[in-house]
Amino acid sequence: MTDTEEHKPVTVRLEKICLVRRGREGALVQLLDDVSFSARSGEITAVIGPSGGGKSSLIRLINRLAEPSSGSVYLAERRILDFDPLQLRRRVALVPQKPFMFEGSVLDNLQRPFLYQQEPPPGPESEEVRHALAMARLDHGMVQRDARSLSIGEQQRVALARALITMPSVLLLDEPTSALDRRTADALGATLREICRSQELTVIMVTHDLRLAERVADYCLYLEAGRILEEGSVEELLARPKTSQLRRFLAEPSDQEE
């Protein structure tokens, strides 16, 4: 399914990431344990695994919404700690699991990142807005609609367009299809693939939706209880799971299908 070339440049690299949190009872909980991997531009890297396995915590470290307890994250071989955090987040966009729509129209939502940078926001007819909407497969006629009145699938796409409008080089997705029905999820998956190829984006997506991973991912990591247990091409992982954990995970019926 993929035309994976081995020579695509690594844009994001995680090195020996550990994340320890103080849990509810005051005890220390290890959320991530010695996680290392690389993601290449023009490829979709999927991190799969059961919920509660540390997937969401992992992705938040890459745009520095949170800090690891130890280990480093590199963007284009530079430690992300050396970037200005606000600039970093423009280059490494994250679309959270629940798309949050700011009050106002779709346009208002797309203009947000510019307002935060105190840059003049692009107008409804601007190239930026058109391009962002087109990438997310949204109709331009939607631009003046109230963002909160849209369906969840449309909101997910607006969130995607909003993240892409500043032309990031890395796109992080947290369970992008968790709120979507299968058809909408498949359509979004196809969109992601296209954007990833056409924009040479590095996409890292965490999901427990195996179907999505199978359809769109180039490379796949299996994360359980904070550790990467297996990695490889999606076909390899799905066809020949080496660990009992992955085998069990693959055997479980996906809770995506309704």
Place this chain on the structure above:
Amino acid sequence: MENQGLVTLGLLDLTLAYGLVLLAIALARLRRIGQEGQMLWASVRMVFQLFAVGYLLHLLFAVKSPLPVLAILLVMGAFSLQVMGARIKRKMPRFYQVVGTSLFIGCGGVTFLFCTLVVHYTPWYDPRYLIPLAGMIIGNSMNGASLAAERLCSEMRERRDEIETALCLGASGRQASDPALRNAFRAALMPTVNTMAAMGIVSLPGMMTGQILSGTEPIIAVRYQIAIMCAITGAVAITAYLILMQGYRHYFSKAHQLEMD
């Protein structure tokens, strides 16, 4: 003391008045709102605190140097901080530091300006003026301050998704918490604004009533009331503003990360 025309209250009169509190407690009990103990405790506290402060003021008014008066003001401030701290269950990070400094600057500054520029009296520390004026300013600012602190905390919690989404889009902590700050500031100012708007019609303010009861011309009492209301509004606004502007910072790390348990 000059009390021509002043009707003094005897202990019996006070006991009768206290009967109304007991009635309130009885009603609370009847409706089982489970606050009777607190109500009783609060009313007992009120009686003792007021008597204590009455005697203290009596002694204080004889004081002819600024330091003891300022010390009393600080104690009042610290006490209001403690009352707020006890009442607010969910506190923002570094609650006491944030609210304490804000009260100190907001109320202290306004009281000082008010006493020196608006109500000219000498010496500036005359406890007869300074203590009750500062008391009214602190007392009212306390409400605004509690509202600001409480609201900031709940807004940050409720808007967690919104704030993190904004951060993801490159917003600074300040930008991301802007809607929360705006709502909290509005909430903090609302009671004062309402009081101002209703003043004279719905409520006859305590200070004015007190002055009139003790024989002051209503017009003079009104002028005082207007002036003090303006001072209170200013103090509430400044205190709440300082609380919010310091408070939100403690929710974010230097790298603009939202830090919440």
